[in-house]
Amino acid sequence: MPGFKIRIAPVEIAQPEAALRPLEFSQRWDSPYDNFGLRPAVSVFVTRPAYIRICVHACSADVEVGGVLVGQWCADEQTGEEFIVIKHVLPARHTRQGSVYLTFTQDTLVDLHDQIDKRFEGEKIVGWFHTHPRMGVFLSHYDTFLHHNFFPEPWQVALVVEPFSSVAGFFIRQENGVFDPTRYFGFHEMDGAFGRSVVRWQNLQKVEVESEGGSPYE
Template identity: 30%
Template sequence: MIRRKPIITASTDLAVEKRPRPPKERCRPHKWLSEESMRSYAESDGAFELYISKTAEERIRNHALSKKDDVVEVMGFLLGSIYEDGGKTYALVRDVATTDLDATSVSVKFDREGFERLFESMDDSCFNYVIVGWYHSHPGHGCFLSQVDVDTQTKMFSGPYHSALVIDPVNVEIAVFRLKEGSVEERPFAIYWDEYQNPYYGETVMARKKRSEQ
């Protein structure tokens, strides 16, 4: 297999492909949602702006749980694609990229060096993706965006499809946030699985499509 450098697409040169959302029967709410978020999931029409593959979700959860006992924060990028369905865009998270960063229990260093190391760790991937957001953990202090988190979001993840996932492995909680007109809002999301689960699925399907068109 030819290893290609990942292509990190900026929002301005993003070509959004049309693709139906993962079907409802292959989606599930995250088990760590708060009661309120669980309710809004149940009341939703199933058309979310964010879908996270079971594979990516497991990686995030395991990453957070691995540092739970040390009460250390973990951080990484959410990688995937942006699609359009019914005139609305949504993001699919297929994988995550992370590396061990200089973290303490209350802050994750999100600096230049950290970014370079993250990009290096992504060179091992062989599909094209977009950074659709980031995740980090708040071991023991709940899910919210701190002022530093809001600053990070504003500086680095200001696109409408960008999400900030916060996970608390101690209190067993998860929530996704986004910025809307400068203020923080919770973003409902779904976990999806089966054939969409494989991070390389998109590439395989596109290659097949092209062959059959010829």
């Protein structure tokens, strides 16, 4: 369509929202690559409804499926550390699905931006997700290409879910700009403390809360 522009990147210089990290009542899940001295540019918080939607959608088909992750990009008021909060999941409707790849088309992104404007005003695409049925958790060369082209912000992440063995991980750019397609990170499950966790991804390890001068929940 001549003259038609896709809003992949915002026109103005975007700034993170000032907020406190919602650590209270969150359950941290570490990947095998967390705590190896890597410094992801953002930490990831996922609401329970968003986590459940991801899992339902991931199990909906035997081929690769995917979509975008919608929510907020924030900087902690006290520490300045950046984080994203994934609140909504929008399955991509116009992807070209095959057994071994998923891609985004221009129609996909137009459709997704329309949905966000209508339903989640003020929120952002903080990343994307797709499944790797029976393939494992990594980003292919093509996935990496998609990530850099359609999700170029330092705070935008890529989630890969393998629904059959129930493993998953977040690929996040590091503070120095390095993006490793083989090493993924865990996340914070919001409202997942006190044994109420709904996370079932087998490759992530629950991080027990350390009591430093009293429980943060008191």
